[in-house]
Amino acid sequence: MRIPFRKMHGAGNDFVILDARQAELPPITPQGARWLADRNFGVGAEQIIRLEPTEEADVFMRILNPDGSEAGACGNATRCVARIIFDETGRNHAVVQTISGLLPVRATADGLIEADMGPARLGWAEVPLAQAMDTLHLPLVGDPAACSMGNPHATFFVPDLGAVDVAARGPVLERDALFPDRANIGFAQILGPEEIRLVMWERGAGMTMACGSGACATLVNAHRRGLTGRRARVHLPGGTLTITWREDGHVLMEGPAALSFLGELDGARLVAA
Numbered sequence: 001m002r003i004p005f006r007k008m009h010g011a012g013n014d015f016v017i018l019d020a021r022q023a024e025l026p027p028i029t030p031q032g033a034r035w036l037a038d039r040n041f042g043v044g045a046e047q048i049i050r051l052e053p054t055e056e057a058d059v060f061m062r063i064l065n066p067d068g069s070e071a072g073a074c075g076n077a078t079r080c081v082a083r084i085i086f087d088e089t090g091r092n093h094a095v096v097q098t099i100s101g102l103l104p105v106r107a108t109a110d111g112l113i114e115a116d117m118g119p120a121r122l123g124w125a126e127v128p129l130a131q132a133m134d135t136l137h138l139p140l141v142g143d144p145a146a147c148s149m150g151n152p153h154a155t156f157f158v159p160d161l162g163a164v165d166v167a168a169r170g171p172v173l174e175r176d177a178l179f180p181d182r183a184n185i186g187f188a189q190i191l192g193p194e195e196i197r198l199v200m201w202e203r204g205a206g207m208t209m210a211c212g213s214g215a216c217a218t219l220v221n222a223h224r225r226g227l228t229g230r231r232a233r234v235h236l237p238g239g240t241l242t243i244t245w246r247e248d249g250h251v252l253m254e255g256p257a258a259l260s261f262l263g264e265l266d267g268a269r270l271v272a273a
Helices: 030-037 075-089 166-174 212-224
Strands: 002-010 013-019 047-052 059-064 093-098 101-107 113-119 145-148 152-157 184-192 195-202 206-208 231-236 239-245 250-255 258-266
Touching: 002 075, 013 075, 030 047, 047 075, 059 075, 075 093, 075 101, 075 113, 075 212, 075 250, 075 258, 113 212, 145 212, 152 212, 166 184, 166 195, 166 206, 184 212, 195 212, 212 231, 212 239, 212 250
Parallel strands: 013 047, 059 093, 152 184, 195 231
Antiparallel strands: 002 013, 002 258, 047 059, 093 101, 101 113, 113 250, 145 152, 184 195, 195 206, 231 239, 239 250
16 A cells, blocks of 8 residues: 655655645554664664544644654644645635634734734643642753643753763653653753753653653743743744744744655554564
8 A cells, every 4th residue: 555645844844745625644653653663674763653533624744753752832843744734725824723622723924823822821731840849940950941832842052062961861751750741851052032952851751852741841941940031032053933922821833844755654564663
């Protein structure tokens, strides 16, 4: 069984997108996800996106990590899916549904896409954390702040990103007992009241070129700490996202979304045990 796919990216954060809206597709096993995400033996991606029909929005977006676990939110993937819907319908706005909720998206005048990622969740149980505590100052070395953007995030503010061994610290912190559902770990250097440099270790995916929900969480936590305003450019290894935390609590993310190529894959590999 040959299955068509799209390879897309948002600020270098890349995805294999499978479309199950019109044709039935087999479920993806964890082994299938690992193969699909592998850059040597599969297609290569930081996450796998499955488009499904829904009556509540223009499309349902299911997000799988390379280890086969399911993610609740991905801002860069949301913009890529929005680009697909805009190209299909000719509209400049849509709504993308995820397991974390409905995400309105729109095309901006400068050719970028803005996604409303919903409200930042700041309570310890909403992140979630293992016990009641102040989410602005977690009891971990480095004094991180936490919030949820549909998935759990912890942000470490550092004076020099170049001095941080993200590949060593990220996987340990992701699985710290403080995070019962594991966590996305961000290391952020504040460059100014409207400029942040960020490197992310994503839960279930590792180091990535960009992380939209991570950029949103970083701006939220930076503003809560009094380090930035409510709007900033967040510079990631793959590109720059503009994040705005509105007064009503919703977080807006603006950035690019591009098609890399189209292809076909062996559907039997998706269900391999």
